[in-house]
Amino acid sequence: TETEVLLLAALQESHKSNEYLTNRNIALQAGNLLNEAYCAKAKGALQFQEEKKKKKKRQGTLPDGLPCVLTGDRFYEERVNFEKERRAEEREKENRKDLRAEWKAAKEKWQQAEDTRKALKERETAKYEEALAVWKAANEGQG
Structure with a gap:
């Protein structure tokens, strides 16, 4: 019937939307992991640089x-x-x-x-x- 067709279309649209949101969530999580790794590396480099500056200042x-x-x-x-x-x-x-x-x-x-x-x-x-x-x-x- 017409109602079933509308409901099936809405269900398909809902599935597509859900799948898109799931993929988007995964992409955002992957980006977050990459950002965390970059920040950790940058933090270590900055810490090393600051310690090096501190050593030079003591001269x-x-x-x-x-x-x-x-x-x-x-x-x-x-x-x-x-x-x-x-x-x-x-x-x-x-x-x-x-x-x-x-x-x-x-x-x-x-x-x-x-x-x-x-x-x-x-x-x-x-x-x-x-x-x-x-x-x-x-x-x-x-x-």
């Missing part, structure tokens, strides 16, 4: 930007600690530089050994191919 005469008497015990201790940290960082930097140089030298030595090994392998392969060709030529006459 002045007064540590932590504290206004204090230059002869105060706390200032003196902070300054001594700062100098120790700076020297330790310089030593670490030099150590990394030395390690990098050692690594480069070891890599060059390995590369030379590898080149020698490859050349030897090529010579041995050429000898083998030559011997194989001679053997095949000798065996063709017998077979």
